[in-house]
Structures are given as structure tokens and as C-alpha cells.
Amino acid sequence: MDKAFFIDTTVCTACRGCQVACKQWHDLPAEKTTNRGTIENPPDLSFDTYKLVRFREQVVDNKLHWLFFPEQCRHCISPPCQDTAGDPGAIYTDPATGSVQYTAETRFLNADEIIASCPYNIPRKSADGTLAKCDMCIDRVQNGLLPACVQTCPTGAMNFGDKDKMRKLADQRLAEVKKTHPKAQLIDPDDVRVIYLVAFDPKLYYEHAMASASDVGLTRHLALKKMVRPLGEMVSRLI
Structure with a gap:
């Protein structure tokens, strides 16, 4: 069956465990970085970085919010x-x-x-x-294992399984989050196999968070x- 991720950004703490696990499993080299005044490091995806936790400080309704977005390939249904x-x-x-x-x-x-x-x-x-x-850790999945990023996530922000089950989980979680964040939404859920739940406008997390x-x-x-x-x-x- 088709597989999918469900990434709940509302419980992501930007620990970057998923980012490190991806590097370790794929045996990717580290990148030299500099202090840019943010925990988002390196500054972007690269040939050697398949996953990157993006970090944004945004003021919404006069309140400061830290918005985290574990960026990766969406594995589009029609790529x-x-x-x-x-x-x-x-x-x-x-x-x-x-x-x-x-x-x-x-x-x-x-x-x-x-x-x-x-x-x-x-x-x-x-x-x-x-x-x-990102290759969905296909070698792990083919052997009955979770992708490295999902296996590592300590908060349950990263989820993986059959596509229909992930969509059901995403819809259930969205209904819960909407009780406190009415503008919460799933990003392009019908077009991708990596479904994100965000509490605010996706563009506040990252300009390419959703298809324009x-x-x-x-x-x-x-x-x-x-x-x-x-x-x-x-x-x-x-x-």
C-alpha cells in the first residue's frame, strides 16, 4: 500500500533529532556552518542535507510564536x-x-x-x-522499519504508515487543534504523501511550505x- 508521513508541527520542539537521524542513516557528511542567530542550521537543504528543521519567529495576534517546520521532500502523488x-x-x-x-x-x-x-x-x-x-528511507521501509526521522522523533510530531491511516490521523488531529487554533490546516493533503499540520498560515513557517x-x-x-x-x-x- 502507499505510504505517507503525517508531520504535526504543533508538537514539534525543533530538537532536530530527525535532521541528525537522516544524516546518520544516509551516511551524509556534516556541513560547515556559522552562527546566524537562529537554531536553523545549515541555512538550507543541500545535496548532503535531505531534512532541515526550519525555524521562524512570528508575531500572530500580538503574540510571539516560535514556528518549527521539519522540511523534506513531499513525495508528490503526481510528481x-x-x-x-x-x-x-x-x-x-x-x-x-x-x-x-x-x-x-x-x-x-x-x-x-x-x-x-x-x-x-x-x-x-x-x-x-x-x-x-529524501528517499523515504526506502531501504528501512522495505525491511519493515520506520524511516529514521520518525523512529527518532521524541514528541510524536513525525508519523509514518499506510497513506489512508495517516490521512485519518491527520484529520483527527486537525479537528483537535482547531479547537484552540481556528486557522489550523493540513498542507496540500490530497497532492502529497508528506502531510503537514500547521496551526497558522503555512507561509509564516516557510515560503515554500505549500504549493502556490x-x-x-x-x-x-x-x-x-x-x-x-x-x-x-x-x-x-x-x-
Whole structure:
């Protein structure tokens, strides 16, 4: 069955255990950072950082709030990056989990075009153009284990399981949170396999927290490109 994450930001404490666990499991090197006056470090995702807990100080209704957002690939149900790549040997959706997987073959693709196609600004490239991002810890999941970030989370902010069960859990938790935070919402729950619950406007957490209205045009463009591609390939074979 399709798998999914449910990330409840209302109980996240920004301990960054998920961020460290991701690094450890994937054997990713540390990055040299500097004190930027925030616990958000490194400053962004990278080829060597698949998960990053974003931190924002926001004033809402005259009260200061610390908003935490464990950023990662959303494993879109209809992934624009996969459509843009058009190469199943480089980017594909795993049929057992629904996770979007990148391979070393991405180095032969147009990395910048693929990055630009992502409405959440997720993929990152190395010096040779190879792309990387969260892989849903597919090797762990295939062996009956939870993703490293979920296994590590001490507060229950990170949850993982069958997609329908995660959506049910998200809806139940949303109803509870709305009692104290009427503007609480789930972010793009029908389009992704990483469902976030936020208490306030998603844009207060991070500018790319949710897909923007302009992405509707992008989706249409990619759908047309997907339809036209087979015709182009057929013509090239004839030539």
C-alpha cells in the first residue's frame, strides 16, 4: 500500500533529532556552518542535507510564536520532477510505497529544470549535476522499519504508515487543534504523501511550505509536456 508521513508541527520542539537521524542513516557528511542567530542550521537543504528543521519567529495576534517546520521532500502523488525528467531510470515512483526515488542517472538530466519544476523547492544538485533529496528511507521501509526521522522523533510530531491511516490521523488531529487554533490546516493533503499540520498560515513557517497558485499553471504545462513527449519520441525514431 502507499505510504505517507503525517508531520504535526504543533508538537514539534525543533530538537532536530530527525535532521541528525537522516544524516546518520544516509551516511551524509556534516556541513560547515556559522552562527546566524537562529537554531536553523545549515541555512538550507543541500545535496548532503535531505531534512532541515526550519525555524521562524512570528508575531500572530500580538503574540510571539516560535514556528518549527521539519522540511523534506513531499513525495508528490503526481510528481512534477518525475514528469519533467521523463526518464524512469533517473526519477521514478516506487510502486510499493509511492515514494519518489532519484538515482545516479539524474546527472545526465537538466538539473536546474527539474529543481524549478518542484513547487516545494526541494531537489538539490551536486557539482556534477546529480540530484538528491529524501528517499523515504526506502531501504528501512522495505525491511519493515520506520524511516529514521520518525523512529527518532521524541514528541510524536513525525508519523509514518499506510497513506489512508495517516490521512485519518491527520484529520483527527486537525479537528483537535482547531479547537484552540481556528486557522489550523493540513498542507496540500490530497497532492502529497508528506502531510503537514500547521496551526497558522503555512507561509509564516516557510515560503515554500505549500504549493502556490502559480503551480496550477506549472501542472498544466507538465501535463501537456507529458502528452506530447511520446509523439516526439516516435518522430525521432522515424527520423
